[in-house]
Amino acid sequence: MAIEIPSIQWFPGHMAKTRRLITENLKQVDLVLEITDARIPQSSRNPELDNWVAGKPRIIMLNKSDNADNERTKQWLAYYKEKGIPALACDCKTGTGVKDFMPLVRNVLSDVIAKREAKGMGGRAIRIMIVGIPNVGKSSFINRMSGSKRTKVEDRPGVTRGRQWVSLSKDLDLMDMPGVLWPKFEDPLVGEKLAFTGAVKDDVIDIELLAARLLQYLAEGYESRLKERYKLDTVEGLDGFELLEAVGRKRGMLISGGEVNTERAAITVVDEYRSGKLGKITFEVPQK
Known part of the structure; x- marks a missing residue:
């Protein structure tokens, strides 16, 4: 979903x-x-x-x-x-x-x-x-x-x-000139991508939601890269939050009761994407 x-x-x-x-x-x-x-x-x-x-x-x-x-x-x-x-x-x-x-x-x-x-x-x-x-x-x-x-x-x-x-x-x-955004993002996906790259301040969006959405993009366009980086057996059929939990579990980010610390996992995913550790990734192709 x-x-x-x-x-x-x-x-x-x-x-x-x-x-x-x-x-x-x-x-x-x-x-x-x-x-x-x-x-x-x-x-x-x-x-x-x-x-x-x-x-x-x-x-x-x-x-x-x-x-x-x-x-x-x-x-x-x-x-x-x-x-x-x-x-x-x-x-x-x-x-x-x-x-x-x-x-x-x-x-x-x-x-x-x-x-x-x-x-x-x-x-x-x-x-x-x-x-x-x-x-x-x-x-x-x-x-x-x-x-x-x-x-x-x-x-x-x-x-x-x-x-x-x-x-x-x-x-x-x-x-x-100072960086200038515009008053309203007509396409909500634009706001997402700007958040992925850090063009809008991180405190305007929940980090776990951001990481989950980022993982969805990666699963759709760079599946092999995602599986390799986080040693995932499969990403097929998993939504962003399920992927986030899978990443956290593989990295041993567990809290009491064996639950995944999804906030810690989210910070890791976003940081690793922005630092280039997930490889060369582009989220858009030209529309003719």
Whole structure:
């Protein structure tokens, strides 16, 4: 039986301010870099952003690609190419793919750069606004590009609260925006996936319910991975809570009376997924 997580809504007041910051500062930049989570490429995109940055050159970065399914990442890159949206896959913590970013920027802005050079303004720095939902890795990207810890990086949502300019060289300035979600998740599955990856705060949802739903996803799309990691004989016919109990029992997480400590098991499952111990997993494929 399928388990459903109650609809998650999380829209702190500072995110409304971010929405205004983005639209008010758009004229100051040449390009918008939208950073998304390669594990949930669709759910980690703010659907309102298309309207906010309409008409401005844009690049989509699929970050955290080292923890995403390689084949599905290729599908997403092909999908964006077909739609005429420049995109690349990176992992800003390890540096995978980051070297391809500036060549892509110069290609996207080739006409703008040529016009500036023709006017004798070739030395002007390229200005890029960085946007994305919480916890997709905006600060990690800036730190990777700058080679130093210039911005605060934490594996939790809501660390960057205001606009930050970061000058990386005489040729490149980055404007970092706080992560911004949207007022309502029309699809409840979007809220689930954001909760899996930590894009919404853990205290807005019951950890056991979250882990049970995560295990259901894994049983449907990555059955062999799930069985191997937790030494499960079968996952067929088990719902999320039954899977959670099976994981806890295999790991010896028992309390008095032989019952499974499902809270402890849930924390383990969620932590192991987020740390990549369950392997490269992507929860979404492009819908044509």
